[in-house]
Amino acid sequence: MTDVLEVRNLHTRIDSASGVVHPLDGIDLTLKAGETFAIVGESGSGKSMTALSIMRLLPEPGWIERGEVNLDGHNILTLPEYRMRDVRGARIGMIFQEPATSLNPVLTCGEQIVEVLERHKIEEGPAARRRATEWLKRVGIPDPERRMDEYPFQLSGGMKQRVMIAVALAAEPQVLIADEPTTALDVTIQAQILDLLKSLQKERGMAMLLITHDLAVVAQMAHRVALMYAGEIVKIGPRDAFFAQPLHPYALKLFASLPGAGKRGEPLASIKGFVPPLHGQFTGCRFADRCDYAYDRCRKQAPAWHGPDPQHQARCHLLDPREEWRLAELLRREDDKVPEAADFAAPADAGDLLEVRDLKVHFPIRKGLLKKVVGQVKAVDGVSLSIRQGRTLALVGESGCGKTTAGKALLQLVPVTGGTVRFGGNEVLGLKGAELKRMRSRMQLVFQDPFGSLNPRMRVGEIIAEGMASFGIGANAQARNDRVAELLGQVGLAVESRYKYPHEFSGGQRQRIAIARALAANPQLIVCDEPTSALDVSVQAQILNLLKDLQKTLGVSFLFITHNIGVVEYLAHDVAVMYLGRIVESGTAEEVLNRPRHPYTQALLAAVPRLNTESKLPPLTSEVKEHLAADIPSPANPPAGCHFHTRCPLAVEACKAAYPAEVAVSATHKVRCIMVQPE
Amino acid sequence: MSAYIVRRLGYGLLVLIGVNLFTFWLFFKVNTPDDIARIQLGGKRVTADAIAKWKAERGYDKPLLFNSAAAGIEKVTDTIYFEKSASMFALRFGQSDDGRDIWYEIRTRAGPSLALQIPNFIIGLAVTVSFALLLALFRGSRFDFTSQILLVVMMSVSGLFYIIGGQYLFSKAWRLVPISGYDTLFDSFRFVILPVVIGVISGFAGSTRLYRTIFIEEVGRDYVRTARAKGLSELTVMFRHVLKNGMIPILTGVVVVIPTLFMGSLLFESFFGIPGLGSYTIEAIQSQDFGIVRSMVFIGTVLLVLGLIATDISYTFVDPRVRLE
C-alpha cells in the first residue's frame, strides 16, 4: 500500500481570549490507500483540529505554525488558497459530526451534491443531476429521485448523514476525513452508517481518516489507531495490538474506565486531575501530572517514541529499554495489589419503591384556523415499570422514544395524561401544593447537560441550599450550611466550592454539584437522565463510581435513563427497553442483556460496537440491517399494531393487527412480542 | 397554509380594533372635545357658546359611546365613537379642520410619497445588503475595522444634519438640483434624486451594521464549513450559501415596512417640500388637527398590520422549512 497522506510535525495555533493556544504540537501520521486510520481521544485532545488543519479549514483566529501535509508527495500547506480549493472536496472529502447543521438548510439535497460535481468539473447540467441521483442511491437512500428535490429538514438524521457522505464523496476523493461521523446518531443508525463507510471505502479503495472519541467504533472500523492527548499523539499502532497492549499509562486508564458487563461490581478506573491548558511549552510528559507511574524524568524530559515494534509505539519513558527495571517493578507491584472484591449483590429485596402503571404523556398537536387539536404526540404511551428499594433500573431507548419525558412525568414536571404512579405505596399523580412538594423531596432529578442544569448566576452553595430551604430541610441557615458542606464532601468536592459559580467547574464537577443538589433533599429515588452522556469516558467513570458508592451508603434507588448500553451493563440491576413510547421488554439486567427476546432489544444490543468480541450475541446479519434501516416512525403517528413491525426482521401480517400483549418469560422478564412464547 | 394566513388576518383585525379603541380613548377620553375646543379657540376666555358651536360644526357634540337620546340602532351609531372612530374601518375619515376631505387628500398625496419612498427603499436595501456582505467577506480585516468605526460615527449623527448638509452642498453650494419642490410623477426625478440619496446615506450605517452581524453569525455556522470543504471559493460561499440564509432574518425587518412606504417620510417630505403624506402629517401635527392625526394613526396601523402579515407570508418564499410544513 502506498502512502496517500502524510502529516509531518504539524503545529497549529489558535489565538484565544486567554492567549495563544497550541491545540496541535507536532503531529506525525501517514495514511495509506485503502486504509482506515483512526484518531481517538477525549475532548480537547486536538483530534478535530488535526482534521481541520489538514483541510486548512481552521477557525479564523487559528493558523498552522509549521509542518507539512503531503498529499501524494506534495505539500498542500504551501499551496496558495485558490489551489487548495481544488484539493478540498476533489482529493480530500470531509464529513462532519452534526448532520443536522452541516447541510445548508435552504438548498435541496440534490443542489448540494451537484454543487460539488460542478465545482470540480466532473459533470455539468443534467448529467450532474443524474450523477448526484446515482450517489444518493449508492449511499443507500431509498427513492433517490424524490429525495433530490427535498430539503435536509425533511430527512431523518441518518439520512442526512448519508447525504453528507454523498456530498463528500461525489468528486471521488482519494482521502475521506470523517470527523465523529456517528456521534450524533442513534446506535442502530450508527451501525448502518459505519457499514456504509466501510463498504464505500472497500469499493473505492480510498484512505479514510476516522476521528472519534468512541474506542468501540475504532475497534470495529480501523486498521491502525492513534491516541491523542493534549495536542500530541501518545500512542500509535495496528488495531489489534493497540487494544491488546495499552503500552501508555493513559491508554491503560482509558481502556479500564470504559464501563461494561465485565466490570460489574468493581469500580471503574478514573484519571485524576484535568487535561493541562495548552498555552505554552511543556517541559516533560504532558500526562505526567495525572499519571500514577510518573517519576522525576517524566516531569523533566518529554518522552520519545518507544515500543515493542516499529508499528506499535507510545510516548512513555517506561518503555525506554533503559528503564526496563522500573517497568518490571511497577508490574510486580500491580500484581501484588489485591483486587477490590467484586460487590454487586443486589440489596435484599425491600419491596417496590415506585410502581408505575400505564403512564401516559400525550402532547396535543394543534392545527388549522382555531388551533383545534388534530392529534396527539404520544411521547409516553402506557409505560409500566417498578423500581425496588436500593436498586437501579435502567430505562434504555434511542432518541425520541420518550424515555426523558417518562422520567420528567414521574416528578410531574410535564403534564401527565393518564396512569398511576405509586411511590412508597401512595398514589402521587395529581398531588398539589404541599403534598406535591413533599413527594418531590423524595424523588429527585439529575440532568443530562451539566452546563444547562446549574443556574450560572448562583453560587454553588446557594444552588444546593435552595432546595433545602424550599423543602424546609435543616432547622436554620447554619444547619443548612453544614449540610451543604457535608454534601460537597460526599460528592468529592472541596468545601470552598460553595462560594464559586458553576462556570468555574468542569463538566464532571458540575455533574457532581447537580448530584449534591439532588441529594440535599434526602431523596429515596433519583431519576438520572443521561447523566454521563455529555462527559468524556474517564470523567464518566468517576461519576458512575460516585453514583454506585452513594447507592451503597445511602440506599437510594436510581432510575437511570440512558442510551449507552455499556453503562447499563455496568450499573443496572433491572432493565426496561423503550420503543416509541412503550416498554417492549423488561427484566433483570442478566435476563434482558444476555437473553434478549424482543427483536428490537436484540437488534439494539447487536448494533452496539464493542471493544472486544466477548459479546454473546450474534452480530447483525445484513438482512436484519436492511430492515432496521427504515426510518423510525414518528410518535405522532405510530404504526398500527406492534410499533416496531416497520423495522422488524421477523414481522408478519399479524404484527400489524394489534399491539402485542405482555408475555412473561419468567417472573421478572416480560416481553411484548407475539413471536415470543412463555417458557 | 391558507388557514395560517386567515388566522393572521383575523389577528390583524383584532389588533386594529384594539388600536382603534385605544386611539379613541386617547383622543376623546384623556381630553374631552371641550378641552380641545378651548385650546383651538384660544385659551381660557372662550365662552361656552363658542365651544358648543365649534363642537357642533365638527360633529363633536354627540355622546361618546352611547346615545340614550337616540332611538334604535342610532343609540350606538349616533355617537362620537361610531362617527369618528369606528367609521374609519369603512375608510370614512371625515374632514380636516380646513374643511377638506381627508380620504381624498390621502389618496392624492400617496403618489408623491411613493415616488420618494420606493427608490429610497430599493436602493437603500441593495446598497446596505451588498456593503454588509462585503464587510462579512473581509471580516477581521483593516477594511472591516475602519468601516465599522466609520459606521458608528455615521450612526451618531442625527438624520437632520444629513438633510441640512446635503441640501446645503448639493442645492445651495453646487446648485446641482433644486432645493425643494415637486412635479408630476415623471418630471419629479430632479426633485426626488437628492432626498433619495440623502435618505440612503442617513439610513446606511444602522442597517449595514445590523446586516453585517447577521451575515457574520451565518458565516460561523456548520454548513459554511461544509461548503468550504467542498472546495467552493469564498465568494461562492458568501453568495450562494451565506446570503441565502442571511436573507431570512433580514426579510423579517424589511418586508414589514413595505406597506408603510405609503405613509411617506415626515422629515424628508417637509424638508424637501414634497406634497406627500409625510408632510401632510407633519402639518397636521403642527396645526394640531386631530382629525388628520387620528386618520393617519389608523392608516399607519392598517399598513403595519399588513406588513406583519406580508412578513409571515414572505417567510414561506425564502425558507423551505416554513413553506413545506
Add this chain to the structure above:
Amino acid sequence: MNFSPVLLITDVLLWLLVFAVVGYVWYVRRHEHLLVPWLKVRQNPVAMICATVLVAYAAIGLADSLHFRTASGAPGRSQTGVEVRSVLDVLLGAALGPMAGKSEKTYSAPLAIYSFAKETVEKPGGGQAREFPRLTVGGAHLKNPGDRDGDIAWRGALGLAKGLVLFAVLNGALALWVGRKGGGPALAARAMWRGTTPAPWRPILVTLLLICLMACPAVALGSHYHLFGTDKVGQDVLTISLKSIRTGLVIGTLTTMVMLPFAVLLGLAAGYFRGWVDDVIVYLYTSLSSIPSVLLIAAAVLIVQVSIDNHQDLFPTTLQRADMRLLALCVILGATGWTGLCRLLRGEALKLRELDYIQAAQAFGVARLRILTRHMLPNVMHLVTINAVMDFSGMVLAEAVLSYVGVGVDPTTNSFGGMINAARFEMSRDPLVWWLLAAAFFFMLGLVLAANLFADAVQEAFDPRRVVRRARPRIFQRGPVGGMTEAAEDPRAPGGRPA
C-alpha cells in the same frame, strides 16, 4: 439675597438615578457574573475614553439639575419676581461673565465683535447710516476693532496654558487616589502613563487632557467673545449648547427607566407563565407596536400638551411647565418604546423556562416568584443592560427629530433639536447662519458617539458571541500556508503572506 432650592421633578428623578447607579455599582461588585463583564469593559480603552467623555457630559447635566430660586435683587428677573437658576447657570455666570445668557440683540457669528445684521445707526456727526453695529458685550473690551485677531490668539494661548495647568492638577489628584493603597502618587503616575495599571489610565488621561485643552480656551475666549456666536434673540450659543445637554441626558436616561419595568415585568411574565397571560401581553405589545411610533408619540404628546395647557394653574412657573412637558415626553417615549425589549425578553424567558436548572428549581418546589426573581431575572440582566445602554443614544437622536416635528420638548427648554430647528428657518439666509448647527452638531456628536461606542463595548463584554476577533480574513489567504520563514517570524500571522 436669599435663595431656596427648587425641586423640578426631572431633577429629582435624575438624582435618584445617580443614586441608583451608585447602588448598581455596589451590587455589581458583589456579583461576579456582572462584575466580570464590567471589568472587561473597564479594560477596553475605547470604552474608558467614552466613559470619560460621558462623565464630563453628565457632570454638566447634573450641575444643570440643581435648581434654586433667588428672590428679588437678582438681575434679569422674570415676571413673577423670582428667578430660578441652576448651579450650571451660576458656574457659567462666573466663567463667562456677561457673555452667558441673552446679551445681544440678534445673530452674531462666532467670535464676532459686530452684529450679523445691519442696523440704522446715528452717525456721531449727524445723519444716519446702515452698518453692522458693534456687539453690546461680545468683544466690547476691545478699544480698537483691529486688535481682535491678536487678542483672540493671546487669550487662546493663555487658555491652552491654563488647560495644561488644570490637567496637571487633575493628573496629580488622580495619581494620589490611585496610589493611595501603596506605592504613592509618583509611582502611580508613572504606572498610569506606562499602562501598567489594571484600568487603562493612559487613554483616560489623554482624554482628560483634550477636554482640559478644549474647556480652558473655551472659557478664556468665551468670557470675552461669543465663542459660538449668538442666536436670533441674541443668546450666547455656547450657553444654549451646554444647557441642552441636560435635556438630552434626561430623555436618554429617564425614558429607559420608564421603559424597563414594563419590558422586564411583562416580558418575563409572558414567557414564564405562558397561557392566557402570554396571549394578553403579546396582544398588548403587538397592538402597541402596530401603531407607527412617530405618530403614536405625536398623538400622545399633542394630547398631553392639551392637558398641560388646560391645567396651567398646576404649574406656577414656565420652567415647571416646561419640565412637566419634558417628563411627559420621557414617559410617552418609554410607554411606547418598551415593546421591542419586551418581545426579546419574552423569547428569552421561553427559552429559559425549558432549561434544566429552571426545571430543577421546579422539582425542588421553589416558589414561582422566586424562580422569576432568582433564576430568570439574573439570566436576562445582560440583555437589559445592553439594551439600556444602546437606547440612550437613540433617544438623544429621537429628541432632535421630535422637536423638529413639533412634538418634542417645550420651546422654552434648551435642546439640540430646538437649536437645529431654529437654524433651519435661516437656511435661506446668505451668508449662512451656520454656528447654531455647528454647535449642535459638535455637542451632539460628542455625546452620541461616546454613548454608541460605550454601548458597543458593553455589548462586546456581555455578549461576546458577536465579537469578530481580528484575524487575517479567509479571503486574503492566497499565499502559501505553514512552514514558511515569514510565518515563523510573525507567529500571529494566520498563514503567511500573498505570494
